[in-house]
Amino acid sequence: MISVTLNGEPLELDLDPDTPLLWVLRDHLGLTGTKYGCGEGQCGACIVQLDGEPVNACQTPLSAAANHSVKTIEGLSPDGRHPLQLAWIVEEVAQCGYCQSGQLMTADALLAKYPRPTDAQIDAAMSEVLCRCGSYNRIRRAIHRTANPESQNG
């Protein structure tokens, strides 16, 4: 049995410890918000947070999450009203949407580290997640909007 705290809930999993977290979430737990994009840690579509750090779930075996805390897009907010999610909607970030869970989880980890990130900090963090629809500028605006709510007009 492997103990994991998933989105704040303790969980006991009787699974092969080598199973990548991505497939634990998708195949076994039905948490399909975390996406399979490459399986090689190159696209970032599967990024989740392990103790608050963004990790590629496809490259993280379940064993690495044992006795640690995992947060997925489903755990970002109960109702879609996390400030990043709201900013994402205002800035119309998502197009096809496939990479967006990875983008949001990376952005959330970034803001935990740098509450007022610079463009360079945003670029460094967000370049881990590929978006074929080119939503990058909107992502940057949405992160700034979240970080500086008082300087936004709406």
Add this chain to the structure above:
Amino acid sequence: MFQARAEPESDTQDSSQHNGILSPNAWIRIHTDGRILLVIARSEMGQGIATGLAMLMAEELEVGLDQIQVEQAPVGSAYTNHLLGEQATGESTSIRDAWQIMREAGAVARQLLIAAAATIWSVPDSRCSARRGRVHLAEDPRNLSYAELAETASRLPLPPAPKLKPSDAWTLIGTPQPRIDSPDKVLGAASFGLDIKLPEMLYASIARCEVIGGRITGWRSEAALEIPGVLDVFAVRYGIAVIAKTSWAALRGRDKLELSLRPSANPAADSNRIRDRLQGALKGRAAVARKDGDVSTALNGSHAQIEAVYEVPFQAHACMEPMNCTADVTTERCDIYVPTQAQGRTQATAERITGLPKDRIAVHTTFLGGGFERRREQDFVVDAVELSQLLKRPVQVVWTRADDLQHDFFRPMSLHRLRGGIDAEGRLTAWFHRVAGPSVLARIAPDEIRDGIDPCMMAGAADLPYRVPHQRIEYRRADTQVPIGLWPGGGYDHNSFAAECFIDELAHLADRDPLQLRRNHLADRPRHLALLNEAAREADWDKPPASGRGRGLALAEAFGSLIVAIAEVSVENADIHVHRILCAVDCGQAINPQSVRAQIESGVAFGLTAALKGKITLTKGRVDQRCLSDYTPLKAHEMPEVSVHLVASDAEPGGVGGLAIPVMAPAVANALFALTKQRIRTLPIRLS
């Protein structure tokens, strides 16, 4: 908000009467409980089409986007895209096809609801008006909701002709509206193809022959079968399938397969050999796509002339969601859950495989994690339908990233030979452009090839927007073994690179400003001129760029729209930085300006990937690129600042999905020339 429909075609036939539901056509259903359902017959792959189509219907139906639910259409003749001749999404056609049809659908329903209210109140229709889901009586407090009117309206005869609102009465069309799919997408709740899970479903991964034209002659499955969760390994039409209880087991099992291959009997597909072949096709006979005047004589009589050869490589689509399909085939029926751009063909594929009648084959369209024309293909559908039929269980076929990159239908490689001549006043007198490359339509739509001309390969060459008195545009078909298919931007993509760079070369030869030279040859085309002027004004073209920066321009006319892009670049240690892309866009009436802007930004990223980074090469029959570090889309830190200037227009709406892609490579290449005096004639762009 977003759901796939379960029922096949049988229930989609037009009928205005059932259970009191007002359903005057295939798109609108107004329930007596207040639900207003709009059916979206195009695939949502990020372009915002669900929002756009809903806006067209809601405008005429007089409801707010906050009052509706949308549903993906099943397969049905009513849902044919008339510009594509099938139920499909692509080639920037959706809005052009829907512009009249969707508004009329809404208008018919509105007229019925008004007629129902007039009947109930015994007043003429003219005294009733519709607003936000209710019909109001003039100078009278009485009003009724659509829910209250649906049953009466469903018994009324259809109006003889839909009456569309005048444009000055629009409240939605032309206004920026938030995307209706955003809330699901930020929750991670939007259901893509790989998110489908059916009871008893099995997963499959298929190892295809890596060598193009080769065959898998044998395989060893022992190691694969030892993986927990792997159930079976056997040969299918396209390769060796590993069947498992989970996606992960299927992928692991497939990694453990040992395959023996027999190469193709033909010479191996190889980039160098293909380039030689295309170079040969730049000479000799060719089919003539357009002939104005006499190019040879005009070139010989010109004040100065130049010739150049441009090269465009194979490109992958690289959708973020790898190809996949889920099928559930029984002896009675077939259900396919798939991120597809081609519902009609998907049904036909399943009909061919299962022998079931069409009305028992339902196609449930999920969200698409990118489409880019790749999802018009059927290979992943075949995988899933055949396996489900064989296994008598629902099966989800999962492609790996390597499968996706290696077994794509690539954007074709092409070579371009151009010759141009100018007179003593610096005006273009002669323009010759030969396109040499494989035919995209030979496999997809061979009937569209006429007199040796593949119109898909020639788009943007044969319809050069500039007025040049002597033109000859040629196509020399040179097929290769490499599977090719449609790509966003189509022929405009490769031809605009060649033509828009070459016109810059001619401007340089004539010692003219590239923008002015273009203007001189668009003198009788006011839309083009206005757009060029808008772009020039917004970019301060008349002033030199900042020190160390170069600026370049490109124009394209495609899909009923026009775009001018101006790129600003710098170079540092041979690294190219694209700082800014300015796009001036005339797409006629913009339905949702917000979506148009997003689509242009998206095209900038896709086009810059192709211009600066993307290239598929082949060695001894194998695609060299296997993963996203071999074929990397533009990353966040490489994205330039993008400004989009939409020109107000009341012309018919044009397409925008693929519009920005063709102008990226030439705008950047021309900017690099302005900065470095190096002419870029090969993609992806490399400085020497």
